[in-house]
Amino acid sequence: MAIILTMRSVLINDVESAANRAVTQEIDEFATFAAEGVDPRTGRPFSSVDDLLELYLSRQHPDEGEAIIGLGEGTPLYSDNTRLSTPDGVQYQLAHDAATLQQIVDDPASTGVLETEHGPLRWGKLQINTGTGEPGHFVVAEFVTNSMDSVDQLIRMTVVVALGGLLLTAGISYVAAGRILAPVRQVGRAASSISESDLSVRVPVRTRDDLGELAQSFNNMLDRIEGAYNAQRRFVDDASHELRTPITVIRGHLELLSEDPGERATTLAIVDRELGRMSRIVTDLLMLAKAERPDFLIKEETDLAEMMLSIDSTVQALDDRPWLLMEVAEGRAEVDAQRLTQVMLQYATNAVQYSPAGAPVRFGSTVVRGDDGEGHLLRLWLADSGPGISEEDMPRVFERFNRADASTAHAHGVGLGLSIVRAIADAHDGRAWVESAFGQGSTFGVDVPIDLRDTESAAPAAESTSPHRAALRGLRTGEDR
Template sequence: MTTTGTTKARPHTTGRGGTTSIPARWRIVGWIVLTTALVLFGLGLTLRTLLMADVDRTANADVVQELDEFRTFAREGVDPTTAEPFDSPERMLRLYLGRQIPASHEVHLGMDDARVFAVDRSGGDPGPYDLAADSDVVNAIRESAAPSGIADTPAGPVRWGKVTIDGGDSTFVIAVFTAPERAEVDATMRVFAWGSLAGLALTALLGYLVAGQILAPVREVRQVAEGIQESDLTRRVPVHGRDDISQLAMTFNAMLDRIEAAYDTQRRFVDDAGHELRTPITVIRGHLETMDPAEDPATRAETMRLVDSELDRMSRIVTDLLTIAKAERPDFVKSRTVDAAELLLDIESQAQQLGDRRWELVEIAEGEAVLDPQRVTQAVLQLATNAVSHTEPGGRVRLGSRWIENRLVISVTDDGPGVKSEDAERIFRRFDRGGDGTGAAGGAGLGLSIVTAIAGAHGGTVTLDSIPGDGATFAVDLPAGSPTGSPAPSFDGVDAVDRTQESQS
């Protein structure tokens, strides 16, 4: 019976404990529109409040102006038609109202305790409403102890002011209707609201386009991430400009570089291990399959010796492969300040154990160097091992070190058959060995690769100087800082320090 599994899609996260399925582009547009809408709403509310306050302020100013003009006229108290004082307050009010032209939506009234005897609304009374005929509003104004106020009418609020003539019961009243101006303000705000909606729509459109342009590199990152496969890690995100999104793309590309390098290292390790371990495994299996339990102990011992030898070779191959794989890690080299002379002496002391050879120190660089002594020792001993494998017992192997400007060069010279020119580059590659003329003595072909990896991790190089039939000189050239001392005298020929007896002991 087969079962079909389902895969749950992981929701987009928006923060701690929050999830959303809204694309980032729309979230950006939403926040832009919301912020703009709040700003426009606040601006519209403030604008309407200011315009309404201006309407009330203008109405109050009109009331105060008309009342001041009437008081001035009343203080003079002279009828301009007769040049005599007014004979009655009513005459004064009628004459004054007859000479005035009320502003728009203003009404001037002359009244006594019983009636409204004069009305001037030539400026335009709002609608069909007649303030003089509304006894409730007129009586409220007449009976009010305040000189001014606001009254509610069917035509909207009206701001009024009054002046009572001295020595009489006649009163001058000015009333200003504010509803028409308020209606104009409302009309203005409707235009503002429609304009704001159009602006919000345009903002949303531009925000959508700009957000898409800004997020384009992010989409490219996602598309590249989706297109990356285990067998193809070469795709990269195009980088345009120097903004934050470009920095994100550069960081993502750098991460892909590290992943690709790690994958290549792993793949090379697996390929190399499979390639090189296949032979010893086959040999071991063949010996074990052909071993007869009834055969004599000597034969079984020889078989086990061969198996043990192959296992040792497998162990060396794995160790070498791990060293090469670790060489690409940032912590492979742990540099510190060491004495260059002591380093070479330590290397020469360990090299004597590699074989019965004439070990000679031909040059010693003095001073302090900044490098990883363990890795450098490993590299030089590998060159010494290579020299031993290419020379006969009793052969001559020379070690030396010297400063070249601020670089420390440690060399190993043998008197073996040398390296052919066609093999000079190939022997530094993994699993490549020299031809018949090099005197190669087996091995996995990883020794010089390890030396190259260690030198490269220090920022240095490995050099070869060889004449076929006249030996070879391998040198590790390392940027080790400026020397603090001077080189020791060079020893060569019969004056060289001969370590043959020490190695034999």
């Protein structure tokens, strides 16, 4: 609106300025003609004011809205192009409006503006004196009503066009904004439809622009939230399921607790055993819950041979049986040595539980090529001579609380050890695996991607003083460990 008003003000000012210039120009041209004072028809001075005015006005062609009038001794002479009409439809000519002309002649100023029924009249006058009679007057008048009407019509048209353009722009913007913001609304609908029990809603991603990336980021966030929620729910379900049995056993024995010292001792032993079992369950469940945190692993550059020989010395204390270290990977890589040691100890513990007493256990480590032929994998493995795993149990070996059929001797334990193994392997971006045939023993292992470095970068002093290195040299040369 401010622009329209400013535009109208500028146009009106231009109309008024143009009218003033036209009046001034006509006055100056007549003054120049009158100053010569010679009739070009006769070559002599004009004999009267009327002759001067008649000759000059016969040569004039006034602009639209302009009237040029000569007032001499007789009837006014004029050249009029005002094209104005009175309210009753009669053509209006300023030369016939004696009252207005007299008002202009009587005004002491040479220029001015009169308000008439036909609108503002801008005028200029010049007194004429030829010295041969009464002086006359030359009057130039400009009606700007028609020009003002044209300005108003232009402003109205501009307003209509502007409003039409504004409405069209608003409509296009509304449609465009609707299409642009559609993914945002979909994100909002997806967010409002998410409930505590259903986190499966996802936003469809149809574009690759910024909004498509927003929708994909929102879906990724929902994936993480759903994973965390499912992990929490599994933890609660698993804990409640596994803790229910020992709690029931403890409660039952305490309710029937006898005053007899022998029976009390037996009952307290059972209670202590079940409490220990509950403690192990809770510890393992917390371990699995922590496995999904980013700080679960603490990777450090590790000498793979040192790590394997340390595992060898640790498993020797688990049971009095032959522990046969078959191969040792060499090199350096960034891994979590403690977690990988935990993997091998879990495998070794299972081997002790499920293998015949005194049966040898073979284990080792090696570096192999990745499945894609590029990169390296650190493979840790352990083979027992237990009863093996049936074909139907193989897919569920690393699941939580999985216990094979009692006939396989895998019926004791809570079924969390191998789940922890798989969690450690997953955290290393690797995999846990098993190879087994029912009744022929099992081989368990993990494959972990590594960026292998040569052991030559290690200090020579450490090579010579480490007892594990000495054992490795003995293993290479066939010495008795």
